[in-house]
Amino acid sequence: MTGAEVLLEALKRQGVEVIFGHPGGAIMPVYDALYRRRDLRHVLVRHEQGAGHAATGYARASGRVGVAMATSGPGALNLVTALADAMMDATPVVAITGQVPTGVVGTDAFQEADVTGVTMPITKHNYLVTDVNDLPRVVAEAFHIAATGRPGPVLIDLPKDVQNAEFAGTFPETVDLPGYKPVWKGHPRQIKKALEALRGAERPVLLVGGGAQGAAGPIRRFVEKSGIPAIGTLQGLGVIAADDPRYLGMPGMHGTYAANQAIHEADLILGIGLRFDDRVTGDLSRFAPRLRTLIHVNIDPAEIGKVLEAQIPLVGDAAWVAERLAEGAEPLRIEEWWQRIRAWQKAHPLRIPERAELQSQEVIRAFGEATGGEAVVVTGVGQHQMFAAQFYPVKRPRSFLTSGGLGTMGFGLPAAIGAQVARPDATVVLFDGDGSFQMTLQELATVAKYKLPVKIVILNNGFLGMVRQWQDLFYDDRYSEVYLADSNPDFVRLAEAYGIPAVRVEERAALEAAVERILASPGPVLADFRVVPEEGVFPMIPAGGSAEEMILEPPKEVKR
């Protein structure tokens, strides 16, 4: 067995079914071994960043480890953004990169880059394998590290001579990582304390994040039993169904009035699987000023106390802890609190402004209604992303895939590909911006090649809309370098050039029928929705602000 064959065998033993990748000189032995191996599927992307995001989309939609592969130097460096993205949003990904032969490592050989050095701060861990006999152990460790604790990307850099070397080792039965022992079970004493604090709280709220995506069952039971007001962060959407009466929406910069108000007034926050990102908290010193008890549940002790002091830290797996909380929960007597919350909800619900032109929010709402909130939604980054978070009624966990921590434009299309590969029977809808889409649109070829029935919805406002909005609000309307409409491609003809059917929708009157047709189509479709060019995402808490500074409506007439 050669190193290349050992790698594939080790991947197979980890249950890998599909690899997203792109070949090149330094990884050719692996691709050669792949050619002879029928039980591992490979999805060929057109840019390695696409492979990274596809592996991420696959992982997020399935809960399993996604695998990306690239050649040395430029290929591996193209993975960098996707690895950083997976790190920020705690996504289990294993990346395999070719490297120049060990004998020339360090000599600036052709297509050499210090990939383990470059990716050190943006991976959970990485390996440079210099001995083929280490390979099975390294692969087993990589998957273990990627999938457990706070999940994250792990990179394995594999020199070409190691890929060709004859293997004389064995495949390990266990992983032995003396320095890595994530705590799975929450401490019973802390759980007891948490339940006690909940009982005594007058104004409790539940906040769930991306770390709770695998804990939706017990968390929903806990919410049901306790009747606690529940809030989901951008990464936590779908943990609690959007139509649950106890659900208040998203917190933070573009969160709902009710969610932000509830946090502002809360005396107890139970946070599960989130890290209190600054887009959630705004100005920390003014975040949740009436808070007396923060119960912070996270599997990564380093996340607890990093930005907010927790009175009841609870290290452990979200599902394990939520199960115990659900068991021990009692109905909360918080009628008065609920009355206040209902009043906030009534006073300032999310609103779609009335305009003559078609708006992104309407398009998203139409897809939400037509799919019953059951689609796997993927987004780019920008206004359309926030609109999707606000207006798509996410019903299920692992079905809102978006780049939160890193905010990576171009995440959408490849992540949608990964999600569709993971869940071939699911309806995958990508809401993308005209700007974001153009950062990775080469993956239309991947969609076409594998006939992935992704529904690509471009909310085409002809602008880098989110940046334009900030220029509008904070830079006195100076629209510096955000105009795209004069040079955007004809997205319909572009898709057709790839053999992907496409439609353009410009009028409200055509919306409903178009959405129906798009969803009914068995294959991929690209839809170019021409939406109002200058729209703002509201409500909005300006960066570094607090809930008191929430801007509910556009501050002035939106020009057109």
Next chain:
Amino acid sequence: MKRHLVSVLVQDHPRVLTRITSMFARRGFNIDSLAVGRTHLPGVSRISFVVYGDDRTIEQVEKQLNRLIEVLKVVDHDGPRLERELALVKVRVDGIEERLELKEIAEAFRARIVDVARTALTFEVSGHPAKIDRFIEELAHYGVLETMRTGALGMDRGERVLRLKARKEAV
């Protein structure tokens, strides 16, 4: 801001020191000194470093270190501890009188002369980093030509010991 001396046991893999220092830099932790060496345990190295910070910072330093896969154990020596640093100091010397004066200073600090040349003397001194600071200050007047310090080494006094626990995980 309190001064802390922290010890870390690590697997002595390639780049493990880079992982640690790059994490310090990225998270904005200010490291005053750092020392590394092998231990009596095969495959295990020990790093000790001095960091200034409030309790929150130190807690984060410890947690972020523990997050690294190859870090086996982290201890903030916050009780009675031994703290030692070794330094080599080369000083300009001019004439027999200065030579005698320098010898006296060295004796007071229990420093040893380890190299003698016509216009230079080299001392070896060990002790608490603050003592070494004072020693170098004393020599400043004569003209310090070169210094090299190891960074502080630390250990708890008494019977408290930095131990490892091993555990296997199923694949």
